[in-house]
Amino acid sequence: MELVFNLMMGIFIGFYLVLSFLLDKRTITGDVFGARGFPIVLGIIALTILAFITAKTVKNKTKVYLPLFDLKSQAGKTLVLNIIILAAYLYLTNVIGFVLSTLLFLFGSARAMRYKKMPALLIYSVVLTVILVVSFGKVFLVPLPRGIGIFRELSYFIY
Amino acid sequence: MEILIQSLIYVLSPMNLLLVVLGTVFGMVCGALPGLSSSMAIILALPFTYTMEPVPAIVMLVAVYVGGACGGSISAILLKTPGTPEAVATTFDGYPMAMKGQAGLALGLAVTASSFGTIFSAFAMLVCAPLLATLALKFQSAEYFALALLGLSCITSIGSKNQMKAVLSAVLGLMFATIGIDSINGIERFAFGQPFLMNGINYIPVMIGTFAIAEVYKNIEELGQRDNSTITETKVSLVLMKMRDMVKMWKTFIKSSKPIK
Numbered sequence: 001m002e003l004v005f006n007l008m009m010g011i012f013i014g015f016y017l018v019l020s021f022l023l024d025k026r027t028i029t030g031d032v033f034g035a036r037g038f039p040i041v042l043g044i045i046a047l048t049i050l051a052f053i054t055a056k057t058v059k060n061k062t063k064v065y066l067p068l069f070d071l072k073s074q075a076g077k078t079l080v081l082n083i084i085i086l087a088a089y090l091y092l093t094n095v096i097g098f099v100l101s102t103l104l105f106l107f108g109s110a111r112a113m114r115y116k117k118m119p120a121l122l123i124y125s126v127v128l129t130v131i132l133v134v135s136f137g138k139v140f141l142v143p144l145p146r147g148i149g150i151f152r153e154l155s156y157f158i159y
Numbered sequence: 160m161e162i163l164i165q166s167l168i169y170v171l172s173p174m175n176l177l178l179v180v181l182g183t184v185f186g187m188v189c190g191a192l193p194g195l196s197s198s199m200a201i202i203l204a205l206p207f208t209y210t211m212e213p214v215p216a217i218v219m220l221v222a223v224y225v226g227g228a229c230g231g232s233i234s235a236i237l238l239k240t241p242g243t244p245e246a247v248a249t250t251f252d253g254y255p256m257a258m259k260g261q262a263g264l265a266l267g268l269a270v271t272a273s274s275f276g277t278i279f280s281a282f283a284m285l286v287c288a289p290l291l292a293t294l295a296l297k298f299q300s301a302e303y304f305a306l307a308l309l310g311l312s313c314i315t316s317i318g319s320k321n322q323m324k325a326v327l328s329a330v331l332g333l334m335f336a337t338i339g340i341d342s343i344n345g346i347e348r349f350a351f352g353q354p355f356l357m358n359g360i361n362y363i364p365v366m367i368g369t370f371a372i373a374e375v376y377k378n379i380e381e382l383g384q385r386d387n388s389t390i391t392e393t394k395v396s397l398v399l400m401k402m403r404d405m406v407k408m409w410k411t412f413i414k415s416s417k418p419i420k
Binding site: 013016019023024026027028031034035036038039042043045046049050052053056075078079082083086113135136140141142 | 189192194195199203323324326327330331333334337341343344346348349372375376379380381
């Protein structure tokens, strides 16, 4: 399982390295590296270290159990479902606004974690959303996402 | 000396002391909420100081900052989510203590250490500020590089179990730090045209992602395997440190004190 994680890490670092090579070459006098030099060096160092760690893992045959990659287990399923719900929440905050998306997220994630008492779950979702909106949107004046279209217009009545 | 005593009497007036209490409480509330840092607490408190005299206003803002720094450890100990960047290290010891049922003691230690650190660093600044100002003027690129290197080398002591992974984490951190506008050449790096990435990645979302979300997913993993037979302590009371314990740990207290920015 650690090898899968290392592979994902390798893809990310490789992507970073490719983007680094595509950065602007221009530089000022006295700066030998330029804007892309430092990221390239970091990317190469990271890949080298990752290769070293992976080689060590293969050599020692170290096994790390990550439920995220074990979709047969209940924990793995719940974990993946929660990650999907979180990703959907992050996307939806900019579409339907903070209030509705938070309400749906709190309810959905709790359901995904196998909480079954519906009345308690509804109260929890509504109360926590109200607390979050009032404390962050009204008291601390944090610019919460408003969404688009009608959701944006409606959000101005709340925060 | 005379000026110092006069200033002290002025700062310790009942009105200023009341502002210290209010500022500290407000700062602690903001610090304990992940997402609101000490700086944010100061920004929120700033409008209240517009009508104040300069000294009470500064006293209140300093109290808010100090309260914020201390409050960050509350969520770090109880939720494993540091409220402020200063409280990241508190999660390493504070949360395991809370898991052992010693949350009150951990909170007490954090509050006592914060109080001591604030008072000690204020005195240190009072004595050393002129000397430090002379030294600061001599700080050039080489010194900054040495300081950064010292910070990075500290990672080896934290990740002593697997140093290669610790070094990789440090390099990944540096990689994320390259996001935004390059400060030397002014060229956009990895921002993908997004305005919120131009100034680099903000600390608060990184902290919440690294600590809070990771903890939530760890709990989800253990959902079905949790041992519910353990009796949990529902009442947590703050256990403040005694003077003799503080004296025993004087080295740690002095090492951990940092001056107010």
